[in-house]
Amino acid sequence: MFQKSPYIETFTRYFLGFWAVFTGFIFPLIIFLILFYESRLAIQKFGFLQFLTSTSWDPVRESFGALPMIAGTLISTFIAIIIAAPISIGIAIFITELAPSWLKGFVITCVELLAAIPSIIYGMWGFLILAEVMRNKVEPFLQTVLGPIPLIGKLFSGVPTGVDVLTTSLVLSIMIIPFMASVVKDAFNLVPSVMKESAYGLGATKWEVIKDVVIPYTASGIAGGLILSTGRALGETMAVAFLAGNVPQIPKSLLEPFTTITVALANQFTEADTPLYLSSLFYLSLFLFIISFIILILAKLMVLRLEKRWKK
Amino acid sequence: MEKIRLLKRKFLNKLMLFLSLLAALYGLFWLFWILGVLFFNGFKHLSIELFTQDAGPPGLNIGGLRHAFVGHLIITILSTIIGIPIGLFAGIYYAEYGRNSKFFYVLKNITDVMVSTPSIIMGAVMYALLVIPLKHFNALAGALALAMLMVPVICVTTYEMLILVPFTLREAAYALGAYKWQIIKDIVLRSAKVGILTGIILGVARISGETAPLLFTAFSNNYLSFDIFKPMASLTVTIFNYTMSPYEYWHNQAWAASFCLTFFILILSLIAKFLIHYGNIFKNKR
Numbered sequence: 001m002f003q004k005s006p007y008i009e010t011f012t013r014y015f016l017g018f019w020a021v022f023t024g025f026i027f028p029l030i031i032f033l034i035l036f037y038e039s040r041l042a043i044q045k046f047g048f049l050q051f052l053t054s055t056s057w058d059p060v061r062e063s064f065g066a067l068p069m070i071a072g073t074l075i076s077t078f079i080a081i082i083i084a085a086p087i088s089i090g091i092a093i094f095i096t097e098l099a100p101s102w103l104k105g106f107v108i109t110c111v112e113l114l115a116a117i118p119s120i121i122y123g124m125w126g127f128l129i130l131a132e133v134m135r136n137k138v139e140p141f142l143q144t145v146l147g148p149i150p151l152i153g154k155l156f157s158g159v160p161t162g163v164d165v166l167t168t169s170l171v172l173s174i175m176i177i178p179f180m181a182s183v184v185k186d187a188f189n190l191v192p193s194v195m196k197e198s199a200y201g202l203g204a205t206k207w208e209v210i211k212d213v214v215i216p217y218t219a220s221g222i223a224g225g226l227i228l229s230t231g232r233a234l235g236e237t238m239a240v241a242f243l244a245g246n247v248p249q250i251p252k253s254l255l256e257p258f259t260t261i262t263v264a265l266a267n268q269f270t271e272a273d274t275p276l277y278l279s280s281l282f283y284l285s286l287f288l289f290i291i292s293f294i295i296l297i298l299a300k301l302m303v304l305r306l307e308k309r310w311k312k
Numbered sequence: 313m314e315k316i317r318l319l320k321r322k323f324l325n326k327l328m329l330f331l332s333l334l335a336a337l338y339g340l341f342w343l344f345w346i347l348g349v350l351f352f353n354g355f356k357h358l359s360i361e362l363f364t365q366d367a368g369p370p371g372l373n374i375g376g377l378r379h380a381f382v383g384h385l386i387i388t389i390l391s392t393i394i395g396i397p398i399g400l401f402a403g404i405y406y407a408e409y410g411r412n413s414k415f416f417y418v419l420k421n422i423t424d425v426m427v428s429t430p431s432i433i434m435g436a437v438m439y440a441l442l443v444i445p446l447k448h449f450n451a452l453a454g455a456l457a458l459a460m461l462m463v464p465v466i467c468v469t470t471y472e473m474l475i476l477v478p479f480t481l482r483e484a485a486y487a488l489g490a491y492k493w494q495i496i497k498d499i500v501l502r503s504a505k506v507g508i509l510t511g512i513i514l515g516v517a518r519i520s521g522e523t524a525p526l527l528f529t530a531f532s533n534n535y536l537s538f539d540i541f542k543p544m545a546s547l548t549v550t551i552f553n554y555t556m557s558p559y560e561y562w563h564n565q566a567w568a569a570s571f572c573l574t575f576f577i578l579i580l581s582l583i584a585k586f587l588i589h590y591g592n593i594f595k596n597k598r
Contacts, residue, residue: 005491012493013409019398020405023467024419027460028426031437038440090335098329099336107336109585114343116581118521120548121570124555125346128563174342181339205325228428235430237524238552262432262524269439269528285436289429296425304421 028293035286041279051283057248057264059271064280066261066287068248073260073288075251076165076240077233080172085226087173088180093210095181096188108185115178123242126171127163131243134170135162139255142166158255161245166254168243172236176229183228187221187306188214224302231296235288237262261288347574354571357564367534367545373561377569379536380550386538387451387530387546388520391458395519396512398459399466403511406467407474408496420471426464434460435525443529451537451544454530458519465515473507474500510587517580521573523548547573 042051046064054065095107139160147153158164191214199209215222245257246267261284272278361376368375402423410416434457442453477500485495501508523546531543532550547569554566 005494009491009493012496016401016405017409019401020410020416020419023398023402023426023463024406024416024423027463028422031429031433034437034440035433087335087338090332091339093329093332094336098332107340109582110340110343112581112585113347113578114339116517116521116577117346117574118523118548118577120521120523120551121346121350121574124551124566124570125349127555129349177339205321207325207328208321210328231428235428235432237430237432238548241552242555262430265432265436266524266527269436270531282436282440285433289433292428292430293425296428300421300425 031289032286035282035289039279039283039286041276042283045276046280046283051280055250059268059274059277062274062276064277064283066284068250069259069261069264069284070287071250072165072244072258073234073262075258076169076172076244076260077230079165079169079254080176080233081226081230083169083173084177084180084229088177088225088229089184089222091177091181092184092188095185097206097210097214111178111181114174115182119175119236119238122171122175123239126167126239127242130171131162131167133162134167135160139166155254157253160255161257163243163245164255164257165251168240168258169254171239171243172233175236175239176233179232180225180229183225183303184218184222187218187225187303190221190306191217218306220302221306224299224306227295227299227302231292231299234292234295235262237266241266261285350567350571350574353564353567354574357568358571359568362565362568366536367550370557370562371559375565377547377550377565379534380545380547380569381572382536382538383451383530383544384520384547386540387455387458387526387544388516390452390455390540391462391519392512392516394456395459395462395515396466399463399511399515400470400508402463403467403470404474404496404501406471408492408500411475420468423464423467427468429464430524431457431461431522432524432527434458435527435529438525438529446541449529449531449543451530451540451542454526454544454546455540457525457529458522461522461525462515462519465518466511469511469514470504470508473504473511476507477503506587510584513580513584513587517577517584520580521548521577523552527552 042064046054051064051066052070053067054063055067056063056065057068058064091107091111095104099107139156139162143156143160146156195213195217196209199213204212240260241263244259244263246259246263247257248259248264249256251258265281265285265288268277269281272281359376361374363376363378363381365374365376366379367377406416406420406423410420437460438453438457442456443449446453481499481503482495485499490498526546526549530546530549532545532553533543534545537544551566551569551573554562554569557563
């Protein structure tokens with residue numbers, strides 16, 4: 001037994017090391033290479049710019065342009081972030097500064113449960129329940145209130161169907177609130193209490209402390225949370241697949257159906273019958289992978305910067 | 313004048329704190345709406361047939377979801393068996409060997425990023441790797457896609473739990489002349505076992521609700537199947553198909569299935585939270 005130990009030592013080291021390198025390096029690389037290899041036909045045929053800027057997605061004529069999907073993804077993500085950001089910061093303020101300790105645990109648990117609900121449930125609930133409410137109540141209401149206003153009114157033109165940009169973004173925003181709120185909450189907790197106390201000592205109110213001490217101090221953490229949730233929202237598939245309507249067009253109003261990269265992938269992978277069609281779908285996924293990877297790395301860097309400052 | 317300014321500041325303070333309370337209520341509102349609807353509709357449509365029968369023909373009010381429950385279980389167990397060891401190995405290496413290395417620091421952060429990668433990407437990769445060569449959809453591809461999703465989650469939580477173990481414990485063992493592998497096996501893993509279990513539970517909770525990677529890997533079918541090289545039904549994909557169908561009976565079954573699935577996942581998450589809270593003996597000492 002004693003003699004064997006050094007060999008086990010070496011073996012453990014290299015065995016564990018292999019899986020570590022696999023998880024952190026080989027695995028993302030394999031994903032990239034496979035997607036790249038499979039999309040070679042589409043890359044040859046359409047190139048980079050044409051694929052990104054062409055608006056026609058027509059499997060019958062084999063002309064594939066990704067602009068409607070990319071625009072749909074960006075628009076729905078953007079609106080979701082705009083809705084979710086103030087709410088998440090509000091929730092983080094409530095948890096860290098306001099709530100009594102018994103309520104704190106409850107709210108944190110609830111927000112975590114919101115994150116644990118599978119996305120298909122959000123989609124199903126959105127499709128069968130929320131879409132109906134939006135179609136019958138909320139969207140006509142928005143049209144009568146905001147419709148007459150010149151520029152904003154245009155955003156709400158069209159027939160309310162419930163399956164459109166607005167509902168999708170709303171559900172997306174609910175889904176990303178937990179991620180954003182938990183990153184912002186963790187950042188708020190990193191603020192040294194001495195800093196807050198010195199502001200209180202000068203007679204600042206709670207809101208002034210939050211606005212002038214906590215938020216500036218945690219700016220990079222908040223930005224990291226925002227970008228992290230952007231990455232999550234970009235890749236969200238099932239909820240959007242129910243609610244987007246899957247029409248490959250660039251939406252001109254919030255009440256129009258549209259499509260996103262993920263919806264196109266989810267609906268069309270099983271239908272792709274020609275090599276070029278399939279290859280274009282792989283090109284789309286490659287694009288999604290690269291975008292979300294870059295965005296998530298940015299988020300990671302922001303959060304790391306805050307943590308580094310805290311450690312000093 | 314000074315008094316008005318003071319009142320204004322106080323009022324603004326109250327207003328903003330009230331708004332943050334509203335934000336918290338807004339979050340709770342959606343949670344309870346979704347869970348309430350799910351509980352109400354799901355509980356109403358639970359039945360024995362749901363668990364004992366396979367899918368009926370469309371449009372008729374017969375049939376259950378036994379095939380989907382069994383398929384989901386098989387796919388989840390298979391991916392767990394593949395995913396857990398890899399994630400554990402990598403996490404242990406990052407925490408025990410790679411802690412002071414720049415290279416592994418970068419790799420660990422890339423793994424962090426992989427946790428949030430869109431899950432549908434994994435489906436696309438497994439489609440290229442296993443579905444195209446085998447020429448038909450198969451459950452193995454689905455299980456592998458889920459395992460790929462699970463590996464980063466397990467790896468990151470394992471890492472975070474292991475770095476909580478105080479270094480003095482390791483040093484004490486070193487002083488007794490123990491090898492590193494002995495320390496990992498007998499000291500580190502043993503003291504962090506609750507944390508690692510939490511990570512595994514979270515990983516299982518994460519993958520058992522996934523739909524997107526299964527859509528075009530495991531696909532779906534309508535009968536009980538145990539062959540992992542053939543298409544296999546899963547709860548999530550079945551919920552998707554049934555919800556999109558026009559039949560009332562299928563909608564009801566989808567509600568019941570989502571009810572079971574969601575509460576399974578929520579209970580797993582609550583167990584994990586409980587374990588983190590009460591099981592981690594080092595948390596307060598750090």
